[in-house]
Structures are given as structure tokens and as C-alpha cells.
Amino acid sequence: MSSGERIAVVGVGNDFRHDDGVGWAVVDRLRQRAGVRPLPPGTVLATCDGDPGRLIGLWEGAGLAVVVDAAHAHPGTPGRVHRLALDAGSVGPPRATTSSHGLGLGEAVELAGVLGLLPGHLVVYAVEGADGSFGRGLSPAVAARVDTVAVAVEDELAAYRDAAHRDPAAGRRA
Numbered sequence: 001m002s003s004g005e006r007i008a009v010v011g012v013g014n015d016f017r018h019d020d021g022v023g024w025a026v027v028d029r030l031r032q033r034a035g036v037r038p039l040p041p042g043t044v045l046a047t048c049d050g051d052p053g054r055l056i057g058l059w060e061g062a063g064l065a066v067v068v069d070a071a072h073a074h075p076g077t078p079g080r081v082h083r084l085a086l087d088a089g090s091v092g093p094p095r096a097t098t099s100s101h102g103l104g105l106g107e108a109v110e111l112a113g114v115l116g117l118l119p120g121h122l123v124v125y126a127v128e129g130a131d132g133s134f135g136r137g138l139s140p141a142v143a144a145r146v147d148t149v150a151v152a153v154e155d156e157l158a159a160y161r162d163a164a165h166r167d168p169a170a171g172r173r174a
Contacts, residue, residue, distance in 0.1 A: 005164060007043040007157055008062040008119065012050045012069040012105060019078070019129030019142045022149075023047065023068040026125075029150040037154055040161040052108035056117050064160045065119035066153050069105055070142075071126035078130035079141035081149060085123045123156055125149050 009030060011023030024047045031045060039045075044062075048054045050069070059065035071082060086109070105124065112118045127149060130139040138146070 005042050006062045007040060007160065008059045008065040009039075009043060009045050009153060009157070010055065010058050010065065010067045011045075011047045012055070012067055013047075014049060015047075016134060016136060018131040018133055018135050018137060019127075019139050020070045020132050021136070022070050022127045022129065022138060022142050022146065025138060025143075025146045026068045026149045026153065029146050030153060033150060033154070039154070040157050043157060050104050050108075052104070052111055055105065055108040056112045056115075059112070059119045059122070060117050062119040063164070064121045064123070064157070066123045066125070066156055067105065068125045068127070068149060068153065070129040070132070072132065073128050076128045076130075078128055078139060079145045080128040081145055081152075082126040082128075083123065083152070084126070085121065086118075087121055121160070125152060 009027060011025070011027035013020040013023040015021040015024045027045050027047055030039070044058075046058050048058060055067070059067075073080075109118070109122070127142055127145050129142055137143075
């Protein structure tokens, strides 16, 4: 299998910060559902705390990477799901950012773009959270979206696999 056919699904977050664990919960659900709806060959399921170096290492060389993370919007709608997609060639120049909690997904995308280490296609599912305090378990609004996002990720992977079968070169384009 060429590296362009490899698929990475990464749940980003912290399982000990309530809704920040939604990415990990979706990856767990995908593992549970794999017996019912098998994932395409070459799919790697992983979790990550969001460190840019670890994220880049997980998606490097993948034709498709799907990242699931919590989003914090003000005002927010807990449980609302956002889908963002980008191709490796469409990353613009880095922009100055500040954050009270260090580097994250945006900085990882910018760094990977500069270094030429983005996957061929990157899709991010961001779920707006209600509770980022310390503790385990998702809020009801976010927990209700885990299955929805898992199915959306499965559909994303199936569409990518089908496109690669129709045009084998499509999975290797960056």
C-alpha cells in the first residue's frame, strides 16, 4: 500500500476534561463499530493530546487524515458539529496567533504546511463543548453527537476509498 492510501483518524483532546474528550470518544466508538462496518485497509485509529509534533507524526504520509476535536465557541451551542476540509496545497502563509493554552491543531496545520508534511486531504470534525472542567464523561449534548460524528467519519473514509478505487492516482495526490 502506498503512503497516499494510508488513512489516519485522530481523536484529539483530553479524556480527563469532560467534553474535551469527545475526539477520544469518537475513536473508541469507531473501534467498537469496526466489526459492523469495517474501516478501509490501511486505516489507523489514534488519540492525541493535540501536541503539534505528535499530530504531524500521526498524519504524516497519509492520503487522508480525519481529526476529531472539541471546539470552544462563545457563545456556543454544545453539541453543534463543524466540518472543515483542506487539501495539502491550499494552506496559506502562517498567521500570528496567541493562545492561553499553548499550541494546538491550527498551529499543527500551519507547521505541517510549511514543512510539507500535511496529509493529501485533511478533514476536521469539531464538536462544540459545554464543559471543559476537570473530570471524566461528556456532557449530554456532546455525548449525543458521538455516534453521529462516528458515522460521518465512516462515511468520509468510505467516500475516500471509493474515490481511490475509481481513480487510483487520486489517493496518492498531495
